Amino acid sequence: MADSELRQRKPQGDDDKPKKKKSSKSKRKTDDGDDYTPWLDILRVLSFLFVASCGLSYAISGGESWFWGMQNKPSYLSARWWKAQLSGPVHLTPEQLAQYDGSDSEKPLYLAINGTIYDVSNGWRMYGPGGSYSVFAGCDAARAYVTGCFAEDRTPDLRGVEDMFLPLDDAETDAHWTAAELEELRARELEAARERVQSALKHWVDFFANSKKYHRVGYVKRDKDWLDKTPKRELCAGAQRGRRKRIITT
DSSP, X not given: OHHHHHHHSOOOOGGGSOOOOXXXXXXXXXXXXXXXXXXXXXXXXXXXXXXXXXXXHHHHTXXXXXXXXXXXXXXXXXXXXXXXXXXXXXXXXXXHHGGGSSSSTXXXXXXXXXXXXXXXXXXXXXXXXXXXXXXXXXXXXXXXXXHOOTTTOOSSOOTTGGGGGSXXXXXXXXXXXXXXXXXXXXXXXXXXXXXXXXXXXXXXXXXXXXXXXXXXXXXXXXXXXXXXXXXXXXXXXXXXXTOOBOOOOO
């Protein structure tokens, strides 16, 4: 009886051994039984980022470049622009502003108009040394923007600029008006001339204020009585040549 029971017992084999759980770190299987690899997903992510970058570059550059090769990058893509935003506006005296005329390549290129300073480093070829408008760099040349005398009028002093829009006095021509009429006419002419000066200056003020290429960084710091200490300038020859006699109307 004992021997038959022993013969009927199943010998313990591998099936009776406790099965080991597969490690969670083992290779995952796909539905087809292939080993999973992350490289395909990585390639998909990189492809998406590349296409998104190209689309963003095209949109920002206005169709100029797919690969961020635009000549005039927006200000917010410049580290200098972010530094200026975080540090706040600068206040420079005319002497300090002159140091940003492009002679030192380590410094940004600044110009000012009507007391407001702009970073024009993106236009280095135009405003930097040797550029066609280099006379505007490192100073506030508001007067020159109106008169067109770039070399002579590198100053913000606008006194007398309205003369370029006033007719020349001529005894023979002016004899067509009485003294009272001529006085009234001159008053109207002066008012209109001052408006033309402000309009001409505003054109350039708005140009820099609305520019996507250049950005405002601060303001020129001057003494309150700086204008009283400055000798009044004569109208430059270029602006003077544009003046004409009064037109006689019937």
